[in-house]
Amino acid sequence: MKVTLTVNGSDRSGDVEPRVLLVDFLRTNLRLTGTHVGCDTSSCGACTVLIEGEPVKSCTVLAVQATGRSITTVEGLAQGANLSPIQIGFHEEHGLQCGFCTPGMMLVGTSLLERNPNPTEDEIRWAISGNICRCTGYMNIVKAIKHAAMLREAATATTREKAGAAPGGQ
Amino acid sequence: MATEVHMHGRIGESIKRKEDGRFIRGKGNYLDDIELPGMLHMAILRSPHAHARISSVDTAAASGMPGVIAVVTGELMAQHKLAWMPTLSYDTQAVLATDKVRFQGQEVAAVIAESKYQAEDARDAIMVDYDVLPAVISPQQAKEAGAALIRDDKENQKDNHIYHWEAGDQETTKAAFAKADKVVRLHTFYPRCHPAPLETCGCIADVNGATGKATIYMTSQAPHAIRTVFALVTGLPEQNIRVISPDIGGGFGNKVPVYPGYVVATAASLLIGRPVKWVEDRTENLISTGFARDFHMTGDLAVDKDGKMLALRVHLDSDNGAFFADAQPTKFKAGLFHIVTGSYDIPTAHVTADGYYTNKAPGGVAYRCSFRVTEASYLIERLVTNAAIELGMDQAEFRMKNFIQPEQFPYHSATGWVYDSGDYPKAMNVALEQLGYDELRKDVKARRKKGEVTGIGIASFTEVVGAGHGAEFDILGLRMFDSAELRVHPTGKAILRMGTKSQGQGHETTFAQIVTEELGIPAADVAVEEGDTDTAPYGLGTYASRSTPVAGAATAMVARKLRDKGRKIAAHLLEAAEEDLEWESGRFYVKGSPDKAKTIQEIAFAAYTNIPDGMEAGLEGVHYYDPPNMTYPFGTYAVVIDIDKGTGQVKVRRVVAVDDCGVRINPMIVEGQIHGGLAEGYGIAFMELITFDPEGNCIGSNFIDYLLPTAWETPRFELGETVTPSPHHPLGAKGVGESPTVGSPAAYVNAVMDALAPYGVTNIDMPVTSDKVWAALRAAGVNE
Ligand code: FES
Numbered sequence: 001m002k003v004t005l006t007v008n009g010s011d012r013s014g015d016v017e018p019r020v021l022l023v024d025f026l027r028t029n030l031r032l033t034g035t036h037v038g039c040d041t042s043s044c045g046a047c048t049v050l051i052e053g054e055p056v057k058s059c060t061v062l063a064v065q066a067t068g069r070s071i072t073t074v075e076g077l078a079q080g081a082n083l084s085p086i087q088i089g090f091h092e093e094h095g096l097q098c099g100f101c102t103p104g105m106m107l108v109g110t111s112l113l114e115r116n117p118n119p120t121e122d123e124i125r126w127a128i129s130g131n132i133c134r135c136t137g138y139m140n141i142v143k144a145i146k147h148a149a150m151l152r153e154a155a156t157a158t159t160r161e162k163a164g165a166a167p168g169g170q
Numbered sequence: 171m172a173t174e175v176h177m178h179g180r181i182g183e184s185i186k187r188k189e190d191g192r193f194i195r196g197k198g199n200y201l202d203d204i205e206l207p208g209m210l211h212m213a214i215l216r217s218p219h220a221h222a223r224i225s226s227v228d229t230a231a232a233s234g235m236p237g238v239i240a241v242v243t244g245e246l247m248a249q250h251k252l253a254w255m256p257t258l259s260y261d262t263q264a265v266l267a268t269d270k271v272r273f274q275g276q277e278v279a280a281v282i283a284e285s286k287y288q289a290e291d292a293r294d295a296i297m298v299d300y301d302v303l304p305a306v307i308s309p310q311q312a313k314e315a316g317a318a319l320i321r322d323d324k325e326n327q328k329d330n331h332i333y334h335w336e337a338g339d340q341e342t343t344k345a346a347f348a349k350a351d352k353v354v355r356l357h358t359f360y361p362r363c364h365p366a367p368l369e370t371c372g373c374i375a376d377v378n379g380a381t382g383k384a385t386i387y388m389t390s391q392a393p394h395a396i397r398t399v400f401a402l403v404t405g406l407p408e409q410n411i412r413v414i415s416p417d418i419g420g421g422f423g424n425k426v427p428v429y430p431g432y433v434v435a436t437a438a439s440l441l442i443g444r445p446v447k448w449v450e451d452r453t454e455n456l457i458s459t460g461f462a463r464d465f466h467m468t469g470d471l472a473v474d475k476d477g478k479m480l481a482l483r484v485h486l487d488s489d490n491g492a493f494f495a496d497a498q499p500t501k502f503k504a505g506l507f508h509i510v511t512g513s514y515d516i517p518t519a520h521v522t523a524d525g526y527y528t529n530k531a532p533g534g535v536a537y538r539c540s541f542r543v544t545e546a547s548y549l550i551e552r553l554v555t556n557a558a559i560e561l562g563m564d565q566a567e568f569r570m571k572n573f574i575q576p577e578q579f580p581y582h583s584a585t586g587w588v589y590d591s592g593d594y595p596k597a598m599n600v601a602l603e604q605l606g607y608d609e610l611r612k613d614v615k616a617r618r619k620k621g622e623v624t625g626i627g628i629a630s631f632t633e634v635v636g637a638g639h640g641a642e643f644d645i646l647g648l649r650m651f652d653s654a655e656l657r658v659h660p661t662g663k664a665i666l667r668m669g670t671k672s673q674g675q676g677h678e679t680t681f682a683q684i685v686t687e688e689l690g691i692p693a694a695d696v697a698v699e700e701g702d703t704d705t706a707p708y709g710l711g712t713y714a715s716r717s718t719p720v721a722g723a724a725t726a727m728v729a730r731k732l733r734d735k736g737r738k739i740a741a742h743l744l745e746a747a748e749e750d751l752e753w754e755s756g757r758f759y760v761k762g763s764p765d766k767a768k769t770i771q772e773i774a775f776a777a778y779t780n781i782p783d784g785m786e787a788g789l790e791g792v793h794y795y796d797p798p799n800m801t802y803p804f805g806t807y808a809v810v811i812d813i814d815k816g817t818g819q820v821k822v823r824r825v826v827a828v829d830d831c832g833v834r835i836n837p838m839i840v841e842g843q844i845h846g847g848l849a850e851g852y853g854i855a856f857m858e859l860i861t862f863d864p865e866g867n868c869i870g871s872n873f874i875d876y877l878l879p880t881a882w883e884t885p886r887f888e889l890g891e892t893v894t895p896s897p898h899h900p901l902g903a904k905g906v907g908e909s910p911t912v913g914s915p916a917a918y919v920n921a922v923m924d925a926l927a928p929y930g931v932t933n934i935d936m937p938v939t940s941d942k943v944w945a946a947l948r949a950a951g952v953n954e
């Protein structure tokens with residue numbers, strides 16, 4: 001069956017059996033290997049991607065079900081050489097060790113901050129509770145997401161300032 | 171003159187990790203990310219039964235399925251003398267079963283096909299007839315008269331007993347017990363759990379028919395040792411085997427052993443002439459690869475009326491599964507369990523251990539632990555808390571009274587260890603202070619008066635990590651040294667290669683910092699490479715917290731060698747005598763005239779362009795470090811919990827962890843390691859369990875049954891530190907990755923025991939789940 005979807009802003013397509021999981025399609029057909037597989041029971045969240053901005057475990061979705069949708073994987077977080085706030089947050093706060101859970105964690109964090117730009121610790125912990133990390137004990141993942149929130153806040157403030165300072169800008 | 175030096179990244183600086191860049195971009199290179207031209211995929215058929223005789227294996231249907239290239243059976247492996255392989259504990263293990271299956275999940279056959287989906291389809295079409303036999307699922311059953319004989323393949327094996335092992339002194343211990351005012355006993359079971367790294371195990375075997383070179387990509391914590399084992403098992407010449415451990419998604423001990431899948435994939439690639447990839451799924455990981463613990467332990471602690479410890483007697487029955495495949499040093503059958511006297515000055519002790527075969531997965535590994543130290547630490551710390559409660563003494567005070575004192579180091583323990591250094595009272599005091607112990611004790615009293623169930627648990631663990639010394643510690647005869655090779659390029663940048671292998675510990679940063687400290691090259695300018703046996707010097711690998719104690723020491727030593735050569739070059743450049751030069755922050759300068767100096771970068775350039783007559787060009791070296799002793803990190807952990815009387819739910823209110831791992835190279839990374847271990851310790855104490863029904867079916871074969879802590883359950887951690895440098899490590903470092911898993915389970919459970927002490931409860935086996943706590947409270951008359 002033909003699958004056509006948008007991944008990280010580009011149109012991609014492929015021919016797959018109906019049973020092929022989205023995660024396998026991304027990893028094998030598109031060679032986007034940043035999306036990982038950590039379990040076979042939809043428990044770990046290593047395979048998390050964003051579908052239309054919402055975090056989804058790509059091991060629970062068939063590739064064909066994603067037809068026509070817009071998908072963001074970890075490879076789509078940075079804009080060229082510019083890391084996104086969440087990526088900077090994870091680096092700055094030591095939010096990763098082996099890195100295997102990191103793509104999923106960062107995507108969940110990204111979507112959380114879209115909905116809730118200034119989450120509390122409990123809100124962050126709840127948001128990432130579908131994702132398992134075996135290395136970090138979560139302390140620094142929470143800090144990383146807070147750090148990203150701060151960067152986004154700062155960026156918005158700067159944009160606002162610029163907009164305000166622009167001649168005739170309102 | 172360019173004498174300015176930037177030494178960013180010295181020891182003690184929390185620099186950000188050098189390895190992060192690729193991981194946060196989704197560009198890590200984990201095993202399953204590797205795709206080779208012409209690569210095939212392998213799926214393994216596993217036994218549904220715990221114990222059964224195989225009467226037939228029919229592969230006809232499977233062989234004809236789309237995409238199938240080959241079906242491999244035990245019989246085929248036997249034709250190549252590969253149906254069995256040696257284990258790390260001098261036993262044998264079936265690669266693919268020929269006679270019987272001995273645990274649920276055992277490897278029976280394998281399919282190699284063009285795609286993973288096709289391989290799995292065909293695997294399901296293999297027909298196997300089994301005659302089911304009674305399953306043995308515990309040491310207690312294993313030793314019963316008339317128990318089914320599991321290892322009937324071994325000629326002299328008449329029962330299910332594997333080994334008997336002892337340490338300490340039986341006679342003096344007996345005498346001390348005779349004089350005791352009180353003996354406190356604890357019988358507790360440290361259940362089977364699993365390291366469950368988020369990435370499962372796997373390999374890609376690529377045997378080149380034209381050159382005979384076998385390149386094996388493998389999720390291995392110990393690639394060099396694996397290469398040697400492969401050479402011995404397969405008979406391939408060792409120079410033709412190249413093991414590459416790519417980025418590893420967590421290991422925690424699970425990725426130390428050699429698994430049958432590796433051997434089958436390699437044999438298949440050899441026979442077919444194409445690369446073969448095998449990546450296990452989560453269920454395969456949980457039911458067949460290196461488990462942890464499964465120790466049934468009984469401890470007796472003899473004390474006098476003043477609360478002084480007199481002697482310790484311990485017996486343990488170890489459940490080793492169907493093959494004795496524990497990954498541990500040769501001389502020690504129950505790992506380093508005899509460190510069981512812990513942090514206490516116990517004059518005499520006697521430890522006995524018996525290992526048994528059962529119809530369960532083999533391969534006892536140290537789940538974030540140095541060869542069974544975790545079990546030992548758990549037993550003694552639980553026993554000590556129970557004893558304090560029974561004596562009516564405060565847990566902290568009882569520990570203080572019996573600690574090995576700072577002036578007793580190096581301390582010779584009753585079971586033969588020589589502890590290198592420690593200051594246990596100090597770590598305890600820091601922890602109590604940070605916790606506000608005295609206030610909290612009052613608070614606990616007040617809450618209990620109101621009918622609340624609440625408690626404080628303490629554990630003051632001592633670890634033993636960083637194996638060797640090589641004369642004492644070896645794996646399959648390979649001495650447990652480790653190595654570092656350092657090359658400084660003409661522009662003053664460097665590459666460091668080691669025999670270890672990071673699985674998330676941040677080696678690319680930590681070890682670069684050692685070079686910065688010793689040689690003055692900024693950490694950013696030092697590339698660190700591990701895991702390729704064709705390029706890295708030989709080493710025993712990363713587990714048992716041995717990387718910093720052993721390979722870290724090797725790094726310091728090799729850097730010092732280069733510095734010595736650098737001094738000669740600097741003397742030549744400065745036209746000064748070597749002894750007139752002083753080393754400081756990345757440069758040599760002439761004593762008394764600090765302006766006359768040469769930086770390490772200038773020296774490196776000269777090493778290739780302007781050397782004194784008779785000197786070898788270049789600035790590189792290698793060091794193999796065989797540690798004179800183990801290192802002994804320690805600490806005190808304190809946990810406060812509240813129990814919901816109605817549901818039995820345990821809520822962790824606070825966790826204070828004070829660690830002393832000697833000198834910390836990158837404190838940020840050290841703290842990250844401690845967080846991770848405390849979370850895994852929490853999982854072990856309250857959630858993680860691999861158990862079996864009477865037929866030997868594994869319960870805990872996926873992440874729905876085998877529960878791992880998420881961010882929601884995991885408590886917040888408060889860290890503290892003391893620093894007692896190791897006297898024999900060149901940097902004073904001790905290793906830390908495992909301390910929190912070693913120390914914390916007892917602290918968590920001790921808190922529960924403290925809370926339940928008023929109800930007369932003295933033990934609940936881990937995981938301490940709500941139902942067990944609820945039942946204990948109910949038995950004590952609560953909730954009736
Ligand atoms: S791989 Fe998708 S949830 Fe684990």
Ligand code: FES
Pocket residue numbers: 095096097098099100101102132133134135136368419420674
């Ligand atoms: S960093 Fe290893 S699983 Fe999260």
